[in-house]
Amino acid sequence: MRALVFSLTFILAGTAHAAPPPPDPFGSGLWPDVHAEFLGREPVVFDDRVKVVAPAFAEDPMAVPVSVDASALGAVSRVVVLVDRNPIRKVLEFFPQAARPVLAFRFKLQQGSPVRAAARTADGVWHLGGTWVDGSGGGCTLPGGTRSDGSWVRTLGQVQGRMFDHGDASRLRVRIMHPMDTGLVSGIPAFYLDELQLRDDAGTAYMRILTFEPVSENPVFSFDLGTRPAGSLHLQGRDNNGNLVAARIDQQKP
Amino acid sequence: MRTFLFGLGAWLCGLAVQAADFDYALKPRALAAGVYVIEGAVADFEPANGCNIINTGFIVTEAGVVVINTGPSKRYGEQQRAAIRRITPLPILRVLNLNLHPDYFFGNQAYADLGAYALPGTQRGQKAEGAAYENNMYRLCGDWMRDTVATPATRAVEAGHLQLGGRKLTLLHLSGHTPDDLVLLDETSGVLFAGGLAFHARVPTTPHADLPVWLQSLDQLAALPFRIVVPSHGPVAASEAPITQTRSYLRWLDATLRDAATRGLDINEVLATPIPEPYRSFAVLPTEFMRNVTHLYPRYEQKALGDPLSRD
Numbered sequence: 001m002r003a004l005v006f007s008l009t010f011i012l013a014g015t016a017h018a019a020p021p022p023p024d025p026f027g028s029g030l031w032p033d034v035h036a037e038f039l040g041r042e043p044v045v046f047d048d049r050v051k052v053v054a055p056a057f058a059e060d061p062m063a064v065p066v067s068v069d070a071s072a073l074g075a076v077s078r079v080v081v082l083v084d085r086n087p088i089r090k091v092l093e094f095f096p097q098a099a100r101p102v103l104a105f106r107f108k109l110q111q112g113s114p115v116r117a118a119a120r121t122a123d124g125v126w127h128l129g130g131t132w133v134d135g136s137g138g139g140c141t142l143p144g145g146t147r148s149d150g151s152w153v154r155t156l157g158q159v160q161g162r163m164f165d166h167g168d169a170s171r172l173r174v175r176i177m178h179p180m181d182t183g184l185v186s187g188i189p190a191f192y193l194d195e196l197q198l199r200d201d202a203g204t205a206y207m208r209i210l211t212f213e214p215v216s217e218n219p220v221f222s223f224d225l226g227t228r229p230a231g232s233l234h235l236q237g238r239d240n241n242g243n244l245v246a247a248r249i250d251q252q253k254p
Numbered sequence: 255m256r257t258f259l260f261g262l263g264a265w266l267c268g269l270a271v272q273a274a275d276f277d278y279a280l281k282p283r284a285l286a287a288g289v290y291v292i293e294g295a296v297a298d299f300e301p302a303n304g305c306n307i308i309n310t311g312f313i314v315t316e317a318g319v320v321v322i323n324t325g326p327s328k329r330y331g332e333q334q335r336a337a338i339r340r341i342t343p344l345p346i347l348r349v350l351n352l353n354l355h356p357d358y359f360f361g362n363q364a365y366a367d368l369g370a371y372a373l374p375g376t377q378r379g380q381k382a383e384g385a386a387y388e389n390n391m392y393r394l395c396g397d398w399m400r401d402t403v404a405t406p407a408t409r410a411v412e413a414g415h416l417q418l419g420g421r422k423l424t425l426l427h428l429s430g431h432t433p434d435d436l437v438l439l440d441e442t443s444g445v446l447f448a449g450g451l452a453f454h455a456r457v458p459t460t461p462h463a464d465l466p467v468w469l470q471s472l473d474q475l476a477a478l479p480f481r482i483v484v485p486s487h488g489p490v491a492a493s494e495a496p497i498t499q500t501r502s503y504l505r506w507l508d509a510t511l512r513d514a515a516t517r518g519l520d521i522n523e524v525l526a527t528p529i530p531e532p533y534r535s536f537a538v539l540p541t542e543f544m545r546n547v548t549h550l551y552p553r554y555e556q557k558a559l560g561d562p563l564s565r566d
Contacts, residue, residue, distance in 0.1 A: 026560040053522045057541070059548040065521035104520035124471055160559035171518050177558055182314025220555065222520045234566055 020048060023151050026114040026132060030084040038082055038090055039118055043125045051074050052117045058109045061139030063216040067104040068094075070119035071224075073127055075103035078120045085113035086214055087140055087184060093210040099198070102224040103209075106216040108139035108182065112144035141184045144217035152179040155218075159235060169235030172198070174235060175220045176245060182213040193239045198223065201231030275396055276329055277381030278306050282336045286443030287315040288421070290341070291484050292334060292359075295388070296456050296537045299326070305395035306330060308357040308486050311447055312338055313440055315419025318347035322447050323486070324361030324370065326391060328402040331361020347418060351407050352449035352486065353432045354379030373427055375499040379462075380406035405449060412434065428475070430468025431458070437475065444481030451475060451523035454488030454496035455540035457533070458503060460549045465508045472501045488537070497526040503533055509549055515558035521551055 021044050024031035031034075035044060058064040068122035070076050079094040079101055091107045101119060117132035117186040146152035161174035176193060183190025192213050206225055229251075237245035259511045270377060282290040295303040296550035305326040313320045319338055324331045338346070349370040351359040359380055362370045372380065384404030385528035392399045413436075422441040429435050450459070451471050458523040476497050485496040514524045524547050536542075 055522075055525060055544050055548070057544070059545050060351065063548075065525075065548075065553075067520055067522040094402070104522060106521070136390060155562075158562040160556065160562055162518070162559050166518065171554075173518050173520075174557060175556065177562075220520075220552075222557075236566070246566040249383040 015248060019043075024114070026084075026130065027082045028114050031114075034064055034082055034089060034116075038080060038096060039126050044118070045125060045127055047073070047129060050117055050119050050127050052129045052131045054115055054131050054133050056132070056134060058133050058135030058137075058139070061109045061135045061137055062142060062144065063106040063248040064109045064115075064133055064135070064139070065104065065106050066115055067222075068102065068117040068129075069130070070101040070117065070127065073121055075122055076119045076121065079103070079227065080118045080120075081107075082118065083109065083113050083115045083150055083214065084116070085105065086110045088182060088213045089241070090212050091214045095208040096208050098206045098226065099207040100224045105219055108214045108216055109133060109135045110140040111135065111137040140182045140214060141187060143185045144179050144181070146217060147176075147179045147181060147185075147188065151251035152177070157239075157243055157245050159245060160251040161233075161235065161247060161249040163229075163233065163249060163252055166224060170225045172223045172225060172233060172249065173220065174247075174249070175218060175219050176237070178239060180213065180215055180217045180219065184213075190240060191220070191239065193237055193245070196221075196235060196237035196245065198233055198235050200229035200233055202229075204230065206233070271424060273516055276304065276400070277325070278304055278325075278330055278333050279472045280330075280333050282337055282341060284483050285445050285484070285490065286440075287439055289443050289445045290314070290337060291490055292337065293490070294325075294487070295490055298538045299357075299394045299404070301395050301398065304398040305357065305391060306328075309484055309490065310334060310361075311484055313445075314342050314344060314424070315421045317349070317419030318345040320418060320423065320438075321346060321349045321365070323352055323358045323366065324359050326357040326395070327399050328361065328363040328388070329398060329400065331364030334361055335364050335464060348416075349407075350436065350438065351376060352438070352447065353434065354528045355432070355459075356383075356391055356404075358400055358406060358449075358486070360387070360391065360404065362407065363401075363403060366405060366482075369409050370405075370407040370525045371409045371411040373400065373412075373434040373436050376432070376436065376566075377407050377410060379432065379434070379485055380404065396403055409504065426474070426478075428471035429456065430464050430466075430471045432462040433462075433464075435471065439478055439480060441479075444479065445484060446475070446478060446480035446482065447484045448475060448486070448496065450486050451500070452483055452490055453500050453503075454483075454487040455499070455535070455538055456537040457486040457546070458500055459487070459542060460546045463549065465504050466551070469504055469508075472504075476501075490557035499532075503536075506530065506533070507550070511554040513546070515551070515554035518558070521547060524551055 021035040051069040054066040081091040112134040118126040155177035158177040181191040233249040311324040351372040416423040424439040426437040
């Protein structure tokens, strides 16, 4: 018992000694919680080099476009996208590997909120960028179109995709058919893609991405690959029920 | 043009609504003998304008009145009916909603004793979207909306000619702005109530738009024998400017979105597109362009991404 009390005291003291995070430019009262829960109380700087672009108002709260570009930081091992005021705050985790730390996609917004991207550099520091998106809300608690009309069963896991020239490199855009149910709509359990990976014919790993419930229905992702891949790209993924995604995206014929 | 805009600005300030008593200060303006417009602000839905951004109208025939659109709220419908009564003691014969959007029919409550007319597709759309519109309008304009309950049109109207009290009215069933766009031409005066198909000095709204179909409808409108065009949003014109402006903007929007999708742009990159000169002075920029892209770009993007890939 004494040992337990001792350990407990040690843990509490350890917690108390963790430096508080720097004050949030958005003044969100939720920021200390977000920092503790998703960034492990690790060192954080608010950094303009992490660009997060989204419209000021969510015209469609079920598909709010967000673009993240952390390439000004140099090498980035991981990017986490967080929405403070969503009932499910973590939208995705992105491991850029050979791809640039740049991605764009759409997410569900429950109410006006800071939308943040935290990019982790090799020194273990999280660099945070963000923008405020206002909205009429409700994006996380409404069924998607293909859930409402039942058509999702006919398209589950289908992939559309194409490589585009992007400067001297390639951009991949893919759309993956999936209802991406949040589990917050009555009677519809959480059902969402939870992992995607991308490699080329030579086996180069471009990126791995962990996706969560707030990613929009039938998500569209843009990835900047940084280089031209060797041959075709192979996208592999999985949802939380074990359904697999597997698609090959060929180079565009000139 | 600058003088015109200045004049318009001063006029709109004069129209400034008085929030304390929720008086829209509706002032019918005669466009021709017996044909009136009640002009809304050339702006977005805002508490400052009580969400009154639509041009409604009415035609006084020898037998009674045809009302065209009923505005954004119960208060608007009541004040519109009172304004008509100040001009004529004749009864109201028909209330028309030109499409399913909220400011075309949220004043229907003030005419519940008569029942409004709309195209059958519009009636269905009003029923389907009514609750969502209520949420949005109350959120945007607060107490201006007091006691407003979405009241869809109860009577179906068809395209064709309508002889009423010595006037010949032509109703056209077009589409593109919404699936069912009603247009009314008063053959006697040449006043065309173009509904949502023609905007003027304001970015078109597109939540239910189909651009190629809309462009075809504009060609049909342009061929009509009109003298004055009343767009639902933007200044009334004694020319075809609302039609040509809307056509020009929609063509530019269509080409811009197609080009962006072909180049692999993501939505936020499309939103950063500079708006070219002829449209830069339009009202409700950049908000309405943001909505246009949000509504329409996914279709262009899906087309550019091609057919589903076979499994790897």
